[in-house]
Amino acid sequence: MMDQAEQLRKRVSQQIQQSGSTRVIAVTSGKGGVGKTSFSVNLAIQLSKKGKRVVIIDADFGLANVEIMLGIRPQYNMADMIYHDKSIDDIITRGPLEIGFISGGSGVQDLVNLDKEQMKVLIPKLLRLDSLADVIIIDTGAGISDSVLEFVLSSPEVIIVATPEPTSITDAYSLLKTVNRSKDFMVEEKKIQIVANRVGTKEEGKEIYDKLNIVSTKFLNIQLEYLGAIMQDANASKAVIEQKPVSLAFPNSSSTRCYQEIGNKMLEIQEESEEPREGIAKFFLEFIRRKRRKY
Numbered sequence: 166m167m168d169q170a171e172q173l174r175k176r177v178s179q180q181i182q183q184s185g186s187t188r189v190i191a192v193t194s195g196k197g198g199v200g201k202t203s204f205s206v207n208l209a210i211q212l213s214k215k216g217k218r219v220v221i222i223d224a225d226f227g228l229a230n231v232e233i234m235l236g237i238r239p240q241y242n243m244a245d246m247i248y249h250d251k252s253i254d255d256i257i258t259r260g261p262l263e264i265g266f267i268s269g270g271s272g273v274q275d276l277v278n279l280d281k282e283q284m285k286v287l288i289p290k291l292l293r294l295d296s297l298a299d300v301i302i303i304d305t306g307a308g309i310s311d312s313v314l315e316f317v318l319s320s321p322e323v324i325i326v327a328t329p330e331p332t333s334i335t336d337a338y339s340l341l342k343t344v345n346r347s348k349d350f351m352v353e354e355k356k357i358q359i360v361a362n363r364v365g366t367k368e369e370g371k372e373i374y375d376k377l378n379i380v381s382t383k384f385l386n387i388q389l390e391y392l393g394a395i396m397q398d399a400n401a402s403k404a405v406i407e408q409k410p411v412s413l414a415f416p417n418s419s420s421t422r423c424y425q426e427i428g429n430k431m432l433e434i435q436e437e438s439e440e441p442r443e444g445i446a447k448f449f450l451e452f453i454r455r456k457r458r459k460y
């Protein structure tokens with residue numbers, strides 16, 4: 166028997182096919198504190214400089230990282246959209262360069278408990294999000310917690326951030342191993358990309374990727390793609406203190422140039438090929454379906 170979420174998924178899948186051209190990217194890592202939020206925010210800046218409409222979703226239930234880095238303070242979060250009749254436009258706060266920001270708050274976890282009526286209200290709102298953004302970047306928490314895993318499994322495109330620290334690399338591999346163990350994981354439907362952060366040289370970044378890709382290919386049969394490296398940069402920490410993304414506070418800084426390169430590369434790859442772009446509504450339906458099945 167099809168469960169409720171499955172039926173809903175069927176029903177909206179036709180609508181989504183047309184509108185779902187938004188690129189959805191989950192940014193994650195094995196270990197915490199490696200630069201996911203910095204990456205999400207600065208990638209957003211670089212992509213919007215290239216004319217893309219970007220929305221960042223903060224799906225980390227811990228500290229309000231993205232808000233701090235963008236220097237904004239949203240009034241509502243996703244829970245207000247689910248329970249308090251707020252629209253998607255109401256819960257998007259605009260930051261620098263008109264980057265949209267949505268605070269997940271407790272709302273992300275609540276998605277699993279929605280009844281049919283609530284879903285009926287929510288899905289059109291999510292579909293609207295697809296028409297508001299070209300790229301949606303989801304800043305997930307660190308580690309191999311259940312909710313992070315759900316995001317990784319639901320997202321067509323995943324970026325794993327790792328640093329030269331040995332524990333960061335082994336934890337990234339553990340994350341891949343856990344993802345691979347899930348019966349829902351389909352390697353051919355996913356694009357998993359590595360970003361090396363806080364490197365001393367570009368070569369060091371490539372080495373991190375090579376290490377991960379060799380074991381991942383050999384033992385998990387997952388081929389990773391390399392997006393690039395971000396230099397260790399004193400201005401990156403300074404920018405956090407100033408509550409500004411380094412890309413804006415220090416436009417010529419070494420890490421800014423790396424973010425720019427990576428942003429350009431991501432857009433080039435997209436133009437060259439038919440990347441999986443399924444939209445955010447599909448993403449959330451996947452997310453909900455998966456959760457429902459589990460409990």
Ligand SMILES: Nc1ncnc2c1ncn2[C@@H]1O[C@H](COP(=O)(O)OP(=O)(O)OP(=O)(O)O)[C@@H](O)[C@H]1O
Pocket residue numbers: 194196197198199200201202203204225230306307362363364395396397398399401402403405420
């Ligand atoms: N390239 C870099 N050079 C120097 N410092 C950096 C760089 N990237 C990130 N940092 C610093 O590392 C710290 C952690 O970064 P960030 O908050 O982006 O990590 P995170 O992975 O989101 O952490 P969490 O797991 O807690 O969410 C910040 O103080 C940031 O300034």
Ligand SMILES: [Mg+2]
Pocket residue numbers: 201202203225230304
């Ligand atoms: Mg963070």
